[in-house]
Amino acid sequence: MTSDQTYPSGTPVVVLSQRGPELAETRGEIPSDHPQAQQQPAGQLLREATPEDLAAAAHLAQLAEDLKWALRAHARSLGLKVKIVQLEFTLDESLVTLSYSAEERLDLRGLISEVRSFTPARVNFMAVGAREQAVVLGALGLWTRELLQSLLAGVAADYHSYGA
Known part of the structure; x- marks a missing residue:
């Protein structure tokens, strides 16, 4: 059984992947001129996720x-x-x-x-490999990048306030 229904972006759904049934989230429509629009989906959309799912x-x-x-x-x-x-x-x-x-x-x-x-x-x-690890652990990298940006912004503000 596959679902022909469309769901709004961000809707939790159950898909059948190569590994088995998995929870996923819809991301919206792909424009027809986009290269991915011509590709076969990697799995099947089964249904909207239930509270039990x-x-x-x-x-x-x-x-x-x-x-x-x-x-x-x-x-x-x-x-x-x-x-x-x-x-x-x-x-x-x-x-x-x-x-x-x-x-x-x-x-x-x-x-x-x-x-x-x-x-x-x-x-x-x-x-x-290292690249896949970085993707999985990316949240720490993002947090570190945001912290660094805020610290640099603070340093720049201090630098300008002292008239240097």
Whole structure:
């Protein structure tokens, strides 16, 4: 079942991606002359998200956060030199994607037992590089950039007020 209905920008919806059902947000219409308008969508829009979908997504986001910290501790105890970057569940909790970075190729099967103590979901390991890490951790970068801009604006204001 796919939805032919259009939704206003910012509406939470359930989509079927390659990984499974996921929560997404509509972003508006793409102009017909835009190159992306000619591309096939990566997934299927199923329906508008229900309050139950939103509650499930919030629960799974918290579970992912808790699991991320447990996996970081477990990886340290195993002596693995790995950075657990992010965990994402599908909306039906059938799959968890574990994004990580490491300097060298690692056998991460030892982490699966820790995942199993939290969820029965299948585990998909996805190695990410520095660029992908920056996207995931971008909020800190944005905050730092905004702080730096405000500090520089303050320095410039002080500089001009002293008549230099």
